Structures are given as C-alpha cells and as structure tokens.
Amino acid sequence: MNREIDPSQLTWIRQPAMYVLEPDRIVLETEPYTSFHSLSFDNTNAFGLTLPPANNFSFTARVDYRFRGVEDECGILLRLDNTHWAKAGIECRGSSLDLSCTVYADGYGDRSCREIGDGIRWMYFRVLYWNGNVRFQYSFNGERYTDMRWFHFGPGETPVSAGMYACSGADSSFDCTFSRMNIVEL
Numbered sequence: 001m002n003r004e005i006d007p008s009q010l011t012w013i014r015q016p017a018m019y020v021l022e023p024d025r026i027v028l029e030t031e032p033y034t035s036f037h038s039l040s041f042d043n044t045n046a047f048g049l050t051l052p053p054a055n056n057f058s059f060t061a062r063v064d065y066r067f068r069g070v071e072d073e074c075g076i077l078l079r080l081d082n083t084h085w086a087k088a089g090i091e092c093r094g095s096s097l098d099l100s101c102t103v104y105a106d107g108y109g110d111r112s113c114r115e116i117g118d119g120i121r122w123m124y125f126r127v128l129y130w131n132g133n134v135r136f137q138y139s140f141n142g143e144r145y146t147d148m149r150w151f152h153f154g155p156g157e158t159p160v161s162a163g164m165y166a167c168s169g170a171d172s173s174f175d176c177t178f179s180r181m182n183i184v185e186l
Contacts, residue, residue, distance in 0.1 A: 002182060002183075002184045003182060003183050003184075004024070004181070004182050005051070005181040005182060005183060006023060007021045007022070007023075007024075007025065007026045007049065007178070007181070008021050008023075010026075010049035010050060010051060010163065011049060011050050011051075011052075012047075012048070012049055013044075013046065013047070013048040013049065013050060013163065013165065014044075014045060014046065014047050014048065015047065016028045016029060016030065016031065016047040017029075017031070019047075024179060024180075025177055025178060025179040026049065026164070026177070026178045026179075027175060027176070027177045028047055028166060028175070028176055029173055029174070029175050029176075030047060030072065030074075030166050030167055030168040030172075030173045030174055030176065031047075031168065031173055032168055032170065032171045032172055032173055033168070033169065033170070033171065034046055034047065034167040034168055034169070035071070035167050035169040036073070036077075036087060036165055036167050037102075037169070045167070046165045046166065046167035047165065047166050047167060048077065048163055048164050048165035048166065049163050049164055049178075050077070050079060050161040050162065050163030051161055051162050051163060051183065052161065053159035053160055053161045054129075054159050054160070054161075054162075054183075054185075055129075055130075055157060055158075055159050055160075056129065056130045056131070056185060056186040057128075057129055057130075057162070057183050057184060057185055057186055058126060058127070058128045058129075058183065058184040058186060059076065059126065059127050059129075059162035059181075059182075059183050060124065060125070060126040060142075060180070060181065060182050060183075060184075061076055061124070061125055061164055061178050061179070061180065061181045062122060062123070062124050062142060062178070062179045062180040062181075063075060063076075063089070063090070063122060063123050063124075063125060063164070063176065063177070063178055064121060064122040064176070064177040064179070065090070065121065065122070065166075065174060065175070065176045065177075066121065066174055066175060067092040067097070067172075067174050068168075068172050068173065068174045069092065069168060069170050069171065069172025069173075069174075070092055070093065070094050070169075070170050070172070071091070071092065071168065071169030071170040071172070072091070072092040072167075072168045072169070072170075072172055072174050073089055073090065073091040073092065073100075073166070073167060073168075073169070074089055074090060074164070074165065074166035074167075074176045075087055075088050075089015075090060075100075075123075075125055075164070075165060076088055076089065076125040076126075076127055076136075076162065076163065076164055076165075077162070077163050077164065077165050078127055078129065078134060078153065078160050078161070078162055079160060079161045079162075079163070080153065080154045080158060080160045083104070083105065083106055083107065084104065084105050084106070084153065084154055085104050086101070086102065086103040086104065086134065086136070086151075086153065087101070087102050087165060088100070088101045088102075088125055088127065088136035088138070088148055088149065089125065089165070090116075090120075090123050091113070093115075095118060096115050096116070096117060096118050097115070097116050097117065097118055097120060098113040098114060098115055098116065099113065099114045099116055099123075099138055099148060100112065100113040100114075101113075101136050101148045101149040103149075103151055103153075105153075105154075112148075112149060114148075120140070123138055123139070123140065124138065124139040124140070124141070124142040124145070124180070125137070125138055125139075126138075126139070126145055127162055128186065129153070129160055129162070129186075130186050131156045131157065132152055132153055132154050132155055132156040132157070132158065133150070133151075133152055133153070134149075134150065134151050134152070134153045135147065135149075135150050136148040136149045136150075142180065162183070164178045164181075
C-alpha cells in the first residue's frame with residue numbers, strides 16, 4: 001500500500017513557533033542554537049514530526065531548504081526509543097553542503113558524510129525499514145535513489161517511527177519545506 005501522508009496527522013517531536021501545515025506540505029522556520037546531536041533523543045531540541053511506529057515500510061520525503069548559516073541541517077529520521085535513533089539529511093558546513101547519516105545506539109554514535117557542493121536547494125530522502133534493517137537513500141529528482149547507509153537497528157520485528165527534522169546549531173535560522181511525503185508497506 002502506497003499512502004500519501006497528511007502532515008496534520010503527524011506527531012510533533014518539538015513544535016516550532018513559526019510553521020504552516022498544508023494538506024501536502026509542512027513549512028517550518030528553525031530557531032538559533034537548536035540541534036540534533038545528543039546521544040539521547042529526549043535531549044535534542046530540533047524541530048520535527050514523526051509517524052506512528054510501524055514495521056516493514058519505506059518512507060520518502062522531499063526537503064527544500066535555504067540554509068543561512070553553518071550547522072543548519074534538515075532531513076529524515078528513524079526512532080526506536082530515546083537511546084536508539086538515526087538521521088539522514090543535508091547539513092551546511094560553511095562553503096559546502098554535506099549529505100550525512102548519523103546512528104545512535106546505547107550511548108554510542110557514529111556519523112558518515114559526503115560533500116556535495118553548495119548549489120543544491122532540495123533533496124529527496126528515503127528510508128527503508130524491514131526486520132530491524134535500515135537503508136537510507138537520497139535522490140536529486142525523486143526517481144533515481146542512491147544508497148547512503150545500510151545498518152541493523154534493534155530487534156527484528158520492533159516497530160519504529162519515521163519522520164522529518166530541521167534545526168540550526170549556530171546563531172542562524174532558515175525555512176524548510178517537507179513535501180511529497182509517502183509511506184509504502186513492504
């Protein structure tokens with residue numbers, strides 16, 4: 001089953017002061033000194049929304065952004081609980097942008113990244129989750145996807161929540177739009 005997601009049915013991780021929910025998109029403005037770099041999910045102050053927990057699915061979203069400062073970032077996430085979560089997104093690192101993927105589990109985290117230049121203003125992200133396995137992907141056009149990372153994420157049949165996030169780790173803020181969100185049961 002391929003289902004378009006109505007943003008009004010998602011649950012806020014942390015609700016921003018400035019946002020717009022439309023039937024097919026979410027537009028939000030980040031705030032300075034918000035981040036998604038804590039080992040514990042409940043200590044993060046990034047803005048975002050999640051779907052109800054599920055097993056065996058593919059979740060896709062288009063992310064449009066206009067970064068204004070170093071450490072601005074946005075993307076998609078996967079959450080098992082407060083100490084098991086992962087994110088895949090795009091980050092401003094000064095004069096260039098990085099595609100990055102971070103995985104946290106039981107107090108440990110690791111990150112992988114790839115520089116992609118500075119002229120890209122939108123990206124599609126997809127996460128596939130099945131039997132505890134995770135596959136993060138990205139696309140420039142929403143049709144041809146490239147793998148970012150594969151990993152195992154908890155016990156096999158444990159439901160997880162997918163969603164989106166945006167934050168500005170330094171003294172900055174930016175507008176971020178999430179659209180073309182859908183979920184497919186695998």
